[in-house]
């Protein structure tokens with residue numbers, strides 16, 4: 001997969017192919033070193049035309065802060081998408097590349113980024129990220145790009161960062177670990193919270209958080225590993241894990257349980273009798289088709 005990142009702080013990402021920076025370490029860094037992940041960093045200021053390499057201006061309508069200029073972003077996207085070095089009309093350049101790349105614009109006002117997005121992005125051949133700073137990017141940039149290619153504005157949470165770079169790292173870590181060959185044990189992703197692998201219908205962990213995990217020693221500071229995990233009974237272990245996932249999700253993310261039961265993540269039909277008992281004990285009585293919570 002090729003990943004282009006346009007930012008005013010390319011140094012934020014280090015040198016991934018040389019093992020430096022947040023995208024250069026761990027299994028993602030190894031994949032980058034092998035050339036399976038092709039990270040390309042672009043300094044937005046390269047497309048600023050004035051002597052000061054200005055990328056921002058005051059907002060129309062007044063108000064605090066600065067807004068990133070559409071002409072600079074348009075030129076950068078044209079150039080990165082076409083790879084020609086020419087600054088073409090935005091829609092013409094984007095149209096030529098539309099089937100090849102998806103543009104991702106992190107913003108707190110975007111759609112919440114989920115495991116479903118991560119799985120969809122992992123299936124793309126090329127991702128292009130636009131990192132905002134200041135008060136964000138002039139809105140016409142996204143509107144223009146959207147007329148010709150897939151564009152997602154996504155938020156990584158209900159808080160405001162200073163810039164999109166950290167959000168890009170979060171998104172890429174979630175995406176890259178799903179790529180074949182990047183992660184060592186694909187099954188470990190499938191067992192994760194939110195059905196970690198695909199989040200697809202029928203995934204028993206879909207919409208659930210993962211329960212507690214343990215390793216050696218069996219006894220540590222007087223705290224014992226749950227006996228069922230030492231039993232060797234795989235069916236009982238799977239059942240215990242699902243019980244714990246249901247309990248934890250009910251305790252810390254009741255919204256996910258509501259979604260699961262109401263159908264967004266598969267509906268009450270995916271719950272068996274034991275699931276219903278566990279949820280009822282956790283304060284979520286599931287009554288046939290629906291629930292009262």
Ligand SMILES: C[S@@+](CC[C@H](N)C(=O)[O-])C[C@H]1O[C@@H](n2cnc3c(N)ncnc32)[C@H](O)[C@@H]1O
Nearest residue numbers: 106107108132136155156160161162163164167
């Ligand atoms: C200070 S923020 C701009 C906030 C914007 N004025 C607003 O209130 O929606 C600057 C940049 O940080 C990034 N950013 C901040 N919070 C984010 C979040 N929760 N998710 C994704 N990106 C975020 C975006 O790239 C954004 O353009």
